[in-house]
Amino acid sequence: MKTYSIIISMLIVLITQSAAQSVKRSEYEGAKPKYVFCFIGDGMGFSQISLTERYLKATDRKEPKLNWSEFPYHGYYTTHATNRVITASAAGGTALATGEKTSVNSIGVDASKTKPLLNVSELSQQHGMKVGIVTSVSLDNATPASFYAHQTSRSKYYEISLDLSKSGFNYFAGGGFKRPEGNDKKDEKNIDRNMGGLGSDKKVKGGQPNSLDVAKQRGYSIINTYDGFHNLKKGDDKLIVSAPQLAHAKSIAYGIDQGRYNEYISLADLTQKGIEVLDNKKGFFMMVEGGKIDWSCHANDAATTIKEVLELEKAVEVAFDFYKKHPKETLIIVCADHETGGLSMGSTTSGMASDFTLLQHQNVSYNEFKKIIQAYKEEHKDNYKFEDVLQLITKHFGLGEANKNLAFTDYDLKRLKDAFISSMFSEVKQESHDDHYRALYGYRDPITVTTCHIFAEKAGIDWTTFAHSANDVPVSAIGVGEELFNGYFDNSDIGKNLMFLIKK
Ligand SMILES: [Zn+2]
Structure with missing residues (x-):
């Protein structure tokens, strides 16, 4: 009985202590x-x-x-x-x-x-x-x-x-x-x-x-x-x-x-x-x-x-x-x-696996990377090579490297190829892009967005919106x-x- 009442009084002390921590303005x-x-x-x-x-x-x-x-x-x-x-x-x-x-x-x-x-x-x-x-x-x-x-x-x-x-x-x-x-x-x-x-x-x-x-x-x-x-x-x-x-x-x-x-x-x-x-x-x-x-x-x-x-x-x-x-x-x-x-931590492609150390391999922001892609585009007018762009991605995100956790899967390469075509050859005004295009890239550079997405997924992260x-x-x-x-x-x-x- 005595132990029981000690426990009760300890609980009361604990409850009042935690209640005292949350103070309203009026108090x-x-x-x-x-x-x-x-x-x-x-x-x-x-x-x-x-x-x-x-x-x-x-x-x-x-x-x-x-x-x-x-x-x-x-x-x-x-x-x-x-x-x-x-x-x-x-x-x-x-x-x-x-x-x-x-x-x-x-x-x-x-x-x-x-x-x-x-x-x-x-x-x-x-x-x-x-x-x-x-x-x-x-x-x-x-x-x-x-x-x-x-x-x-x-x-x-x-x-x-x-x-x-x-x-x-x-x-x-x-x-x-x-x-x-x-x-x-x-x-x-x-x-x-x-x-x-x-x-x-x-x-x-x-x-x-x-x-x-x-x-x-x-x-x-x-x-x-x-x-x-x-x-x-x-x-x-x-x-x-x-x-x-x-x-x-x-x-x-x-x-x-x-x-x-x-x-x-x-x-x-x-x-x-x-x-x-x-x-x-x-x-x-x-x-x-x-x-x-x-x-x-x-x-x-x-x-x-x-x-x-x-x-x-x-x-x-x-x-x-x-x-x-x-x-x-x-x-x-x-x-x-x-x-x-x-x-969110957790993504549909990586399931419940995660490796946040991979994020160390990125050495520029999406914004600088977008500029790098733009510069490539200007330098190589009408002679764009998918392999060149993959090299830039490897240089700035480590993706595709020997490190097997950053290696490209066939699915990654397919998405990057689509993004490459959209970034390099699509001169269509953004407003006219269809819903699928907007869901994939928002109003952003397709290669940059897709690279950030694939990179995040390798680490075990995902995003649900551009907003x-x-x-x-x-x-x-x-x-x-x-x-x-x-x-x-x-x-x-x-x-x-x-x-x-x-x-x-
Ligand atoms: Zn905002």
Whole structure:
């Protein structure tokens, strides 16, 4: 009887302990964090995290867990928009930034697109804190924009870039701008090809002032050189930092491709500098987005995705080092806006076998590989050889090598041959491709997509979509207010929790 009651009381202690861990906002009695870091892995669901950890384990990293997996509190949440179950970065980012759900494509406005919504960055500024917005994609992209802009559509890049300097926030850092010179629909197609630099050189279009000039008039300094960035120091304020060498769509190059850039500035570098310039006695709020996890997942490129998650981890490490110096004043959360790609460990062709070490053989992103295929196409006009392309695939993915786990099967070769014909000889406009073609390749280069798919399957991975999924996503937290991020909730609760803590 005595043993029985001891067990019961132990159980009660255990139950109350675990219940105490999950704290609602109405029950929170803790302090207000002075330093708040909100890391967002765009498109980073459970699978992107667990695949990266499986990869780290398979390749013998000393600590195979991602640093945020060791945080004390973890939750997960739904991500739907008001008008669609499968959300995207604008509605997802707005929910995280404002605590309010909205419709797809809306940036910082309500679902009817009529009412601006206060976001956590503005609230932090009202409370005297400094604000930093950091991303690996263009600064006017949907996720960062959700933290400073109020626009009816994420495509209003020019208006968003004007909102950026209107915010008066202290530190913007990341890629460049897509349309600082104003709106012109005809330019839309060229955005992705417009490599490097902050934006177009055109100063004025249709009488609109260049939004970078507007930013300067509003007191911002624009820094887009390697030395200029590294020379920034404590006390520097109203900064717009754009990495000196940009990749497609004004983004920072993929982690896997960084060796190809001699002036590479990483997300971790931008985060470190953010701490330097933002640190002050009233504290700061900093949002840091790993924006290209989403992009590599759209491309169904598993190895590049892993490297992007690791780039985000390095940035989190910088914040974690800061946390260790200010544990009683700092909150770090690592979360996501949605999952991309419907990534899973396990594939129809590999069954229950897997070997994630194979992913080490890929040495360029899908995007660089696509360029390599394009260059081959230009050099060998009308004299394309399937064998040449197979050699390029072997060189950059290790596929087809003596390593029997990467050898081509007849089925692989058939798919690659079909893709080769589509990539090399099909001049048909994408829109006219049939459903089968779109299911196979999306709107992407057939050889590149098929190579990424075959490569992933060899490792034991598969993708269900070239778009986003409605899968729930995780959040991890450490520091002041961490207990609010424990349990199962909605993406808007992330924003509500952050705003609640800032208001305390
Ligand atoms: Zn996306």
